[in-house]
Amino acid sequence: MRPIERGPCPKDPNTNTDKVYKTYTEARRDLIDRLGEYCSYCEMRLNASLAVEHVQPKRHHPNLELEWHNFLLACTNCNSTKGSQDIALDAHYWADVHNTFMAFQYVEGGKVVVHPGLTKAQKAKAKRTIELVGLDKTPDKPDASDRRWQNRKEVWEIAKINLKRLENTTDKTNYAKAIVDMAKGYGFWSIWVAVFINHPEVLQGLMTEFIGTYQACFDKNNHYAPISRTNDL
Numbered sequence: 001m002r003p004i005e006r007g008p009c010p011k012d013p014n015t016n017t018d019k020v021y022k023t024y025t026e027a028r029r030d031l032i033d034r035l036g037e038y039c040s041y042c043e044m045r046l047n048a049s050l051a052v053e054h055v056q057p058k059r060h061h062p063n064l065e066l067e068w069h070n071f072l073l074a075c076t077n078c079n080s081t082k083g084s085q086d087i088a089l090d091a092h093y094w095a096d097v098h099n100t101f102m103a104f105q106y107v108e109g110g111k112v113v114v115h116p117g118l119t120k121a122q123k124a125k126a127k128r129t130i131e132l133v134g135l136d137k138t139p140d141k142p143d144a145s146d147r148r149w150q151n152r153k154e155v156w157e158i159a160k161i162n163l164k165r166l167e168n169t170t171d172k173t174n175y176a177k178a179i180v181d182m183a184k185g186y187g188f189w190s191i192w193v194a195v196f197i198n199h200p201e202v203l204q205g206l207m208t209e210f211i212g213t214y215q216a217c218f219d220k221n222n223h224y225a226p227i228s229r230t231n232d233l
């Protein structure tokens with residue numbers, strides 16, 4: 001899961017004070033400007049069906065319904081799986097709080113698993129996060145309207161093909177740029193990072209060109225090794 005930075009509440013250009021949203025859907029444009037057109041959970045690239053997501057559901061926290069710091073972006077599948085259950089924030093990892101890249105591993109076929117290097121308590125928390133939005137849904141748990149697993153599998157294959165091409169090309173600099181452009185079109189940032197983990201020329205573009213990636217989560221002087229964002233991850 002891409003660690004992201006929502007940033008401070010956008011300013012109203014007329015008053016130069018924090019924007020006050022009348023409805024939460026008004027924040028959609030600002031969120032896309034900050035985070036790109038990607039689901040904050042599954043990282044799918046989406047246009048029309050990308051919804052303003054309330055981290056803490058408005059049903060249980062009406063005071064947070066219009067609160068910038070409670071917003072993320074979510075696809076229909078992540079949104080509906082998460083539903084409106086009340087959330088214990090501390091029991092999960094969040095893309096805008098933690099270095100969520102460290103919580104999960106993206107493995108062959110684009111499957112999302114708990115990172116094996118975590119402590120027992122961290123593993124439990126990562127597992128709850130996967131279950132919260134249904135990132136473990138696979139063909140074993142079929143759901144015809146849920147294309148996330150299928151899409152990840154396809155993007156994994158595309159990334160692998162382009163890894164081979166990159167290794168065989170003499171013009172690595174330009175091909176790395178083309179790969180980053182391709183990744184932006186498809187989404188699933190974590191898959192591209194996993195596949196190109198040994199190619200800093202691609203990683204650099206993935207970190208800087210996907211809007212809203214929290215770059216301090218990665219050590220650019222040390223092969224983009226992940227860095228914890230909190231005392232936990």
Ligand SMILES: [Zn+2]
Nearest residue numbers: 039042075078
């Ligand atoms: Zn999603």
